[in-house]
Amino acid sequence: MRIGSPKESYIADEALFRTRTQWVWLWLLLAVLIAYPFVANLYWLFLVCLISINIISATGLNILTGYTGQVSLGQAAFMGVGAYTVAWLDNNTGSPFFINLLAGAGMATLVGLIAGLPSLRVKGLYLAIATIGASFILQFIFINWESVTRGTRGINIEPPSVLGVTLDNPDTFYWLVMPIMVVMVLLAANLFRTRIGRAFIAIRDRDISASVLGINLPFYKLMSFGIASFYAGIAGGLYAYFFGAINPESFPLLMSIFFLAAIIVGGMGTILGSILGAIFMTLTPEILRYGVDILSPYIDNAPQILSPLRTAVFGALIVGFLLFEPHGLAEIWRRVRRFFHLWPFRT
Amino acid sequence: MDWLFFFEITLAGLGTGGLYALTAIAFVLIYKATRVINLAIGEMLMVGAYLFFGAAVGWALPWWLAIILALLGGGALGMVLERGVIRPLLGENPISVFMVTIGLGSILIGMVELIWTANPRSLPNFFPTDPIFIGEAFLAPKTFWSFVVAAVVIAVFLLLFRFWRGGVALRATASDQGAAYSMGINVPAVYSLAWGLAGVIAAGAGILLGSIGGISSDMGLFGLTVLVVVIVGGLDSVLGALLAGLLIGWMESMAGVYLGGEYEHLVTFILLMVVLLFRPWGLFGTREIERL
Amino acid sequence: MHILSVDGLTLSFGGVHALRGVDMQVAKGSITAVIGPNGAGKTSLFNSISGFYRPQEGRVVFQGEDITRLRPPHRAALGIGRTFQNIALFRGMTVLDNVKLGAHVRMRTGLLSALWYLGKARREEAEIRKQIEREVFDFLEIDHIRRHPVANLPYGLQKRVELARALAMRPKLLMLDEPVAGMNREEKEDMARFILDVKEQWDTTVLMVEHDMGMVMDISDQVYVLNFGQLIAAGKPSEVQANPEVIKAYLGSGDIHSLRQRLGGKTRAA
Numbered sequence: 001m002r003i004g005s006p007k008e009s010y011i012a013d014e015a016l017f018r019t020r021t022q023w024v025w026l027w028l029l030l031a032v033l034i035a036y037p038f039v040a041n042l043y044w045l046f047l048v049c050l051i052s053i054n055i056i057s058a059t060g061l062n063i064l065t066g067y068t069g070q071v072s073l074g075q076a077a078f079m080g081v082g083a084y085t086v087a088w089l090d091n092n093t094g095s096p097f098f099i100n101l102l103a104g105a106g107m108a109t110l111v112g113l114i115a116g117l118p119s120l121r122v123k124g125l126y127l128a129i130a131t132i133g134a135s136f137i138l139q140f141i142f143i144n145w146e147s148v149t150r151g152t153r154g155i156n157i158e159p160p161s162v163l164g165v166t167l168d169n170p171d172t173f174y175w176l177v178m179p180i181m182v183v184m185v186l187l188a189a190n191l192f193r194t195r196i197g198r199a200f201i202a203i204r205d206r207d208i209s210a211s212v213l214g215i216n217l218p219f220y221k222l223m224s225f226g227i228a229s230f231y232a233g234i235a236g237g238l239y240a241y242f243f244g245a246i247n248p249e250s251f252p253l254l255m256s257i258f259f260l261a262a263i264i265v266g267g268m269g270t271i272l273g274s275i276l277g278a279i280f281m282t283l284t285p286e287i288l289r290y291g292v293d294i295l296s297p298y299i300d301n302a303p304q305i306l307s308p309l310r311t312a313v314f315g316a317l318i319v320g321f322l323l324f325e326p327h328g329l330a331e332i333w334r335r336v337r338r339f340f341h342l343w344p345f346r347t
Numbered sequence: 348m349d350w351l352f353f354f355e356i357t358l359a360g361l362g363t364g365g366l367y368a369l370t371a372i373a374f375v376l377i378y379k380a381t382r383v384i385n386l387a388i389g390e391m392l393m394v395g396a397y398l399f400f401g402a403a404v405g406w407a408l409p410w411w412l413a414i415i416l417a418l419l420g421g422g423a424l425g426m427v428l429e430r431g432v433i434r435p436l437l438g439e440n441p442i443s444v445f446m447v448t449i450g451l452g453s454i455l456i457g458m459v460e461l462i463w464t465a466n467p468r469s470l471p472n473f474f475p476t477d478p479i480f481i482g483e484a485f486l487a488p489k490t491f492w493s494f495v496v497a498a499v500v501i502a503v504f505l506l507l508f509r510f511w512r513g514g515v516a517l518r519a520t521a522s523d524q525g526a527a528y529s530m531g532i533n534v535p536a537v538y539s540l541a542w543g544l545a546g547v548i549a550a551g552a553g554i555l556l557g558s559i560g561g562i563s564s565d566m567g568l569f570g571l572t573v574l575v576v577v578i579v580g581g582l583d584s585v586l587g588a589l590l591a592g593l594l595i596g597w598m599e600s601m602a603g604v605y606l607g608g609e610y611e612h613l614v615t616f617i618l619l620m621v622v623l624l625f626r627p628w629g630l631f632g633t634r635e636i637e638r639l
Numbered sequence: 640m641h642i643l644s645v646d647g648l649t650l651s652f653g654g655v656h657a658l659r660g661v662d663m664q665v666a667k668g669s670i671t672a673v674i675g676p677n678g679a680g681k682t683s684l685f686n687s688i689s690g691f692y693r694p695q696e697g698r699v700v701f702q703g704e705d706i707t708r709l710r711p712p713h714r715a716a717l718g719i720g721r722t723f724q725n726i727a728l729f730r731g732m733t734v735l736d737n738v739k740l741g742a743h744v745r746m747r748t749g750l751l752s753a754l755w756y757l758g759k760a761r762r763e764e765a766e767i768r769k770q771i772e773r774e775v776f777d778f779l780e781i782d783h784i785r786r787h788p789v790a791n792l793p794y795g796l797q798k799r800v801e802l803a804r805a806l807a808m809r810p811k812l813l814m815l816d817e818p819v820a821g822m823n824r825e826e827k828e829d830m831a832r833f834i835l836d837v838k839e840q841w842d843t844t845v846l847m848v849e850h851d852m853g854m855v856m857d858i859s860d861q862v863y864v865l866n867f868g869q870l871i872a873a874g875k876p877s878e879v880q881a882n883p884e885v886i887k888a889y890l891g892s893g894d895i896h897s898l899r900q901r902l903g904g905k906t907r908a909a
């Protein structure tokens with residue numbers, strides 16, 4: 001700890017980034033993020049936009065599952081709520097982009113809070129099952145509330161325009177989704193420097209003791225659900241704008257499993273884990289596609305094996321990481337960092 | 348109200364309910380022995396159905412031989428999963444184990460699609476096709492016979508569970524693992540046995556289910572309803588699994604006919620939410636007491 | 640003046656009667672001990688006071704307020720802090736965060752300011768940090784491990800961190816469930832000193848469960864003895880020690896060996 005007036009030094013000691021090296025790395029990262037669209041092609045920009053959306057959603061799920069210990073298989077469905085709200089507003093009111101996005105997140109939060117109600121009665125696995133139930137019920141609504149969702153046909157969404165610029169391509173959309181992602185990640189990191197984040201972790205580690213020490217379990221559990229679905233709602237809204245069309249099949253249960261896999265692979269209960277996991281899981285199918293492309297001359301019907309291969313690999317990643325690297329990529333990263341002593345993130 | 352129609356729907360619902368009950372027993376078996384909530388039960392069922400398909404259609408074996416092979420394959424699958432993936436994780440956070448079973452489900456789906464593609468298939472019929480009348484009510488023969496088979500299997504299982512040495516060991520392990528150990532019961536072997544048996548039962552349920560409605564790689568979704576069945580019945584209750592299976596089968600068939608097909612699963616999941624909110628340990632399950 | 644009084648507390652689990660009509664008064668500013676053989680109901684009594692167990696009968700009155708119906712977090716907010724018999728630290732957090740969590744009920748940061756970590760949240764975190772460093776870490780001599788994950792700490796230190804966490808709340812009533820169990824002599828002496836200091840410096844009342852008779856006799860002002868959920872004696876340490884009922888209770892529990900050890904512990908801890 002540096003010497004200064006005690007109070008100042010504590011503030012410095014509580015900072016997210018504490019050392020000079022950390023700040024250097026941070027600015028470097030920022031510079032890369034800004035320079036990226038000038039060097040990357042559309043395909044890679046598309047991927048990074050998608051990764052950013054997934055990072056937002058995975059971060060939300062990690063707050064709920066990784067930090068608070070409430071397993072949820074509803075993250076995709078909550079994204080759906082955000083996406084449908086945005087789509088409906090876009091089609092019916094013409095309200096501006098940011099309003100729609102926030103409204104979508106607000107609606108997702110509301111639905112998430114309701115879906116989180118069983119968490120007051122049941123824990124862990126029961127809760128996971130309750131969220132499966134909630135997903136199904138939401139899926140049903142997406143399909144059958146025709147007047148709002150247009151059923152299985154889905155809804156088209158106009159690309160957003162910000163300050164007169166229409167963001168209809170990954171190279172423009174990047175400037176929207178990247179800053180939002182960075183802010184959302186920072187907000188999450190901040191949360192765990194405060195009493196609220198600590199309450200979440202305490203609930204995960206020992207809920208009853210936490211309650212005896214003054215943590216109001218129902219309140220914080222629901223808050224965690226609310227935050228996770230807020231993140232999902234933002235991600236879902238961005239998803240709707242990014243792809244320009246949604247339908248009930250855009251948010252299947254498999255997608256919730258995808259996010260669960262992302263935080264397992266990345267590292268539960270770490271901010272860095274959500275980021276690494278989302279990157280890894282978004283890139284995996286691309287790498288598989290690449291691999292299958294290379295193999296296609298040697299095996300017949302190569303394109304058909306891609307989708308099953310992806311499903312199997314997702315599963316294998318979940319199983320493999322839980323068995324052999326339960327703290328995920330973030331832990332591997334920490335080991336590497338301990339080796340080199342460089343990386344900025346403390347979490 | 349047309350009572351005959353109502354009765355026919357009830358019968359059809361109980362027919363599906365029998366399959367729910369059968370699969371739920373596999374689930375409860377695993378839960379009782381190893382305390383694992385196995386989300387891959389639906390996929391184990393699917394693999395069983397595909398094994399039968401592979402043997403009966405792919406290798407063109409006679410149906411009874413194909414069934415035997417599929418059942419053995421299902422049992423082997425259960426044991427392999429237990430030994431390779433579940434056992435190393437036992438004693439860890441139950442949530443990890445739960446998520447591992449989600450991963451396993453995904454792997455099984457992927458493998459089945461790699462081998463047999465994702466296209467739906469139909470199974471060769473091996474049930475008698477004479478129409479079945481119960482009183483005046485007509486019942487599809489496949490539904491009837493699969494119910495009969497399910498009922499017989501369940502009965503045999505219950506007898507085994509009560510009287511066979513392995514069944515006794517299983518129950519002892521379920522009620523108190525430590526005591527079971529000290530009585531000289533080979534607990535790891537019981538784990539294997541439970542998963543193996545569950546694999547056999549699930550494969551059997553898969554064959555029955557597939558012979559009624561055909562098979563496809565997403566038939567594992569059936570497992571989600573089974574999950575609801577066991578929650579409603581009480582995770583560790585065999586009786587609960589049976590009754591809740593029939594109840595939910597009946598409810599779904601009612602909802603499907605009187606409200607419309609899309610409501611079938613909706614009522615199931617609404618029931619799930621209600622039970623979780625008001626009686627999370629299920630109708631017949633044991634209520635767990637927390638300690639500090 | 641009593642800070643806590645318990646009237647006719649009765650608690651049973653199915654057929655097991657953990658508490659039968661227990662009455663107890665804890666004087667403000669005292670160190671009060673609850674002793675009794677294994678399974679006597681001491682922890683159950685603590686849990687009933689914390690609000691985790693719901694006694695079937697009886698009342699718990701804290702600072703003149705009937706808190707029998709309050710839920711555990713509210714009781715904590717009123718100033719009831721505690722440690723647990725089998726250490727209940729949050730294993731995913733560092734020592735510092737565990738202790739900060741203890742201060743949860745004293746903090747006010749809301750969700751929005753927490754997310755942005757501006758103004759209020761930042762100030763409050765810095766303030767709490769300062770208080771913890773001054774009041775708790777220096778006092779308990781654990782400032783060198785503040786950034787350690789609690790999971791890998793040795794047992795004695797974990798117990799100390801638990802005490803730190805309870806103190807961070809600035810409790811009016813501090814309940815310690817077997818604070819020196821499993822400690823070596825040196826650690827026990829440290830802990831006894833801490834407890835005495837807490838009473839003197841913190842304006843805190845201490846209620847503790849302890850099997851180490853030496854320590855109980857040395858530092859407590861008042862002793863309550865439970866056996867099979869029933870209060871069998873109460874009074875000054877010397878009175879209780881001489882009470883034949885108490886000796887019988889310990890003998891009857893078949894715990895002669897450990898009784899000897901504990902009585903022997905007296906000479907060692909003294």
Ligand SMILES: Nc1ncnc2c1ncn2[C@@H]1O[C@H](COP(=O)(O)OP(=O)(O)OP(=O)(O)O)[C@@H](O)[C@H]1O
Binds near residue numbers: 657683724
């Ligand atoms: N949650 C519970 N469910 C069932 N029985 C319980 C529960 N908690 C305590 N008991 C029973 O109540 C009785 C008193 O237990 P308690 O833990 O209060 O004893 P104790 O005096 O703290 O013992 P020790 O000295 O071993 O800590 C014991 O018989 C115990 O088995």
Ligand SMILES: [Mg+2]
Binds near residue numbers: 681682683724
């Ligand atoms: Mg005790």
